[in-house]
Amino acid sequence: MTIGIIGAMVEEITPLLERFGEHKTHSIGGNTYYEISRENHTIFIAYSKIGKVHAALSASVMILKFNCEKIIFSGVAGGLSADLKVGNLVLGSKLCQYDVDITAFGHALGFIPESKLYMESATELNDIAKEVAKARGIALKEGIIASGDSFIADSKKKQWIVEHFNAVAVEMEGAAVAVVCDSCGIPFCILRSISDSADGSADVSFDEFLESSAKRSADFVASMCERI
Numbered sequence: 001m002t003i004g005i006i007g008a009m010v011e012e013i014t015p016l017l018e019r020f021g022e023h024k025t026h027s028i029g030g031n032t033y034y035e036i037s038r039e040n041h042t043i044f045i046a047y048s049k050i051g052k053v054h055a056a057l058s059a060s061v062m063i064l065k066f067n068c069e070k071i072i073f074s075g076v077a078g079g080l081s082a083d084l085k086v087g088n089l090v091l092g093s094k095l096c097q098y099d100v101d102i103t104a105f106g107h108a109l110g111f112i113p114e115s116k117l118y119m120e121s122a123t124e125l126n127d128i129a130k131e132v133a134k135a136r137g138i139a140l141k142e143g144i145i146a147s148g149d150s151f152i153a154d155s156k157k158k159q160w161i162v163e164h165f166n167a168v169a170v171e172m173e174g175a176a177v178a179v180v181c182d183s184c185g186i187p188f189c190i191l192r193s194i195s196d197s198a199d200g201s202a203d204v205s206f207d208e209f210l211e212s213s214a215k216r217s218a219d220f221v222a223s224m225c226e227r228i
């Protein structure tokens with residue numbers, strides 16, 4: 001089995017590289033991909049850089065170049081739901097792009113013709129995440145994750161995303177990975193640990209908790225790989 005793990009920032013993949021140890025590197029499209037050989041699996045890890053376009057490029061390379069059969073995104077997110085606090089883990093049941101707007105032509109907000117408003121993540125991977133959470137006694141919230149190319153640090157914008165997309169967390173890459181995987185028929189899972197609450201103090205919270213939250217997500221994803 002070949003598994004791809006994507007993070008958008010160095011802090012999101014460093015704990016994985018430290019945990020998995022020896023790797024080979026590949027340079028493609030301005031990014032480095034790390035190849036790890038394990039007993040049952042080959043794991044590719046990518047630091048995609050921030051945002052939907054970069055995440056889509058990394059997911060495409062993972063699938064089309066390295067033949068990854070499953071893709072997991074590990075990283076941090078802003079919490080939208082009141083019960084998601086810094087450090088909590090959230091699993092994206094569905095992913096959407098809150099910044100897609102062709103409503104001028106009568107389409108629903110977030111919808112692109114011949115695509116989907118909500119991309120569903122893979123039950124088989126989400127079930128593994130739930131098993132890991134149970135085994136470790138960790139609470140794992142499942143819900144819609146909304147992605148867009150902005151860092152949300154404003155209570156009004158946050159409320160707008162909740163009202164229009166019913167999302168529990170916001171970030172900048174998940175839906176891009178979801179679109180690529182869905183288009184290519186590759187099961188995917190988006191796991192995030194909360195770094196901030198997407199409100200007026202999100203930037204300060206993000207800086208303080210990025211490293212610890214990114215590590216929490218990475219450790220969780222590494223445990224998932226042991227069960228795949």
Ligand code: SAH
Pocket residue numbers: 008009050051075076077078079150151152153170171172173195196197198199202206
């Ligand atoms: N501090 C970084 C920029 C971080 S952008 C720099 O200066 O380079 C935020 C990253 O964390 C993105 O990868 C996004 O997916 C995630 N994220 C965390 N909180 C977020 C929020 N409130 N809104 C949007 N993305 C968020």
